[in-house]
Amino acid sequence: MSIVHIEASRPYDVLIDECTLDEVGELTRRVSGGDAAFVVSDTHVAPLYLDRVTESLLEAGYRTSSFVFEAGEASKTLQTYAACQSAMAEAGLTRSSVVVALGGGVVGDLAGFAAATYMRGCSCIQVPTSLLSCVDSSVGGKTAVDLPEGKNLVGAFFQPDAVLIDTSLLETLPHHFFTDGCAEVLKYGAIADEDLFSLLEKPLVARDSRLKEVIRRCVEIKRDIVQEDEFEQGRRQLLNFGHTLGHAIERCSNFEITHGYAVACGMALVARACSIRGLCGESSADRLFTVLRSYGFSCETDFDSSSLYQAALLDKKRKGDSISVVLVRGMGKAFCKSLDLEEFRRFVADACG
Numbered sequence: 001m002s003i004v005h006i007e008a009s010r011p012y013d014v015l016i017d018e019c020t021l022d023e024v025g026e027l028t029r030r031v032s033g034g035d036a037a038f039v040v041s042d043t044h045v046a047p048l049y050l051d052r053v054t055e056s057l058l059e060a061g062y063r064t065s066s067f068v069f070e071a072g073e074a075s076k077t078l079q080t081y082a083a084c085q086s087a088m089a090e091a092g093l094t095r096s097s098v099v100v101a102l103g104g105g106v107v108g109d110l111a112g113f114a115a116a117t118y119m120r121g122c123s124c125i126q127v128p129t130s131l132l133s134c135v136d137s138s139v140g141g142k143t144a145v146d147l148p149e150g151k152n153l154v155g156a157f158f159q160p161d162a163v164l165i166d167t168s169l170l171e172t173l174p175h176h177f178f179t180d181g182c183a184e185v186l187k188y189g190a191i192a193d194e195d196l197f198s199l200l201e202k203p204l205v206a207r208d209s210r211l212k213e214v215i216r217r218c219v220e221i222k223r224d225i226v227q228e229d230e231f232e233q234g235r236r237q238l239l240n241f242g243h244t245l246g247h248a249i250e251r252c253s254n255f256e257i258t259h260g261y262a263v264a265c266g267m268a269l270v271a272r273a274c275s276i277r278g279l280c281g282e283s284s285a286d287r288l289f290t291v292l293r294s295y296g297f298s299c300e301t302d303f304d305s306s307s308l309y310q311a312a313l314l315d316k317k318r319k320g321d322s323i324s325v326v327l328v329r330g331m332g333k334a335f336c337k338s339l340d341l342e343e344f345r346r347f348v349a350d351a352c353g
């Protein structure tokens with residue numbers, strides 16, 4: 001078992017192993033003393049893994065109940081969140097109860113936000129089941145739901161009590177969503193670790209022998225950033241590379257383009273605009289395009305630049321008439337730059353080509 005400790009406002013461990021699912025109860029018991037556990041999952045993951053998690057929680061002495069919602073980004077809404085909160089109240093949960101998020105990033109974000117706000121906060125254990133949630137969403141405490149107007153617009157920073165990663169669960173993850181997760185993995189290489197980026201030039205595949213090592217490296221990069229800037233006042237913005245336009249692409253597609261594909265395209269568009277402005281060498285931009293395409297991502301968008309610009313105005317890095325954009329100089333070298341909105345409009349136009 002590999003353990004990455006995160007020293008945040010609420011410190012916790014991220015455990016990475018191949019067979020922790022049947023130990024979720026015992027591992028939860030080590031960090032949460034309550035008597036009731038509430039498992040949140042979705043309609044794809046629950047039939048595969050909910051019984052095992054429930055059994056393990058019962059064995060550890062928890063009274064258990066669950067809330068299962070329709071899988072997919074379309075469920076990451078205030079409506080599902082409200083239904084989840086009602087189910088928690090009906091189950092008689094108290095402030096000492098523990099929410100177990102069993103699923104991908106959609107489940108993790110929604111259940112994390114439910115835990116952050118139920119009775120003003122109860123325990124939360126993240127059990128990520130997609131590659132994206134293992135490397136990114138389960139760690140660092142960003143929780144949220146979407147509004148029709150945009151991504152993650154209602155949420156809270158709320159660190160979990162533990163993150164339990166069982167890499168064997170990725171065996172059932174559909175190919176499309178494995179690829180989605182690869183976009184965030186490539187993001188880590190692009191912003192902070194050229195060696196990781198080079199390793200990924202040979203595309204990751206399901207059951208890849210490098211997977212555990214790659215997950216650990218991503219979690220370590222996120223740990224370093226979150227420990228330095230938990231509430232995203234500065235360096236944490238780097239984790240948003242590709243997201244300002246990525247989230248705009250998700251919004252413009254009515255959330256039909258999934259997060260990883262949108263972020264991958266967002267990274268490519270930013271690299272193109274950086275290259276046009278001489279901020280990033282043409283060879284670095286080409287290197288990013290080549291790798292993204294080798295994973296099956298598109299480096300172009302069908303949406304026009306004014307629609308993307310409009311959608312991007314609800315980005316959380318905007319302050320009044322300016323917006324902070326994450327740019328790259330080369331692989332592993334990202335930085336933030338504040339652009340006034342007129343500059344940003346031209347930037348998006350360059351990015352779209």
Ligand SMILES: NC(=O)c1ccc[n+]([C@@H]2O[C@H](COP(=O)([O-])OP(=O)(O)OC[C@H]3O[C@@H](n4cnc5c(N)ncnc54)[C@H](O)[C@@H]3O)[C@@H](O)[C@H]2O)c1
Pocket residue numbers: 042043044045048071072073076103104105106107109129130131132133136137138139140141142143151152169170171172173174177180181184259260
């Ligand atoms: N909080 C954060 O820091 C953060 C970071 C990155 C992304 N996100 C958010 O995460 C979400 C995307 O996460 P995602 O890609 O995991 O999407 P997801 O949760 O929708 O999961 C993808 C699909 O795979 C299925 N699935 C998950 N694990 C499975 C498994 N082991 N076996 C079979 N099917 C499985 C799900 O049911 C779903 O259909 C987005 O909403 C994004 O905004 C949040």
Ligand SMILES: O=C(O)C(=O)C[C@@H](O)[C@H](O)[C@H](O)COP(=O)(O)O
Pocket residue numbers: 136140142151152184232236239240243316
């Ligand atoms: O943890 C972070 O910080 C991130 O930005 C990680 C992103 O991959 C993630 O998609 C996040 O939810 C985006 O956050 P938002 O604040 O732009 O909604």
Ligand SMILES: [Zn+2]
Pocket residue numbers: 136184243259263
């Ligand atoms: Zn993301």
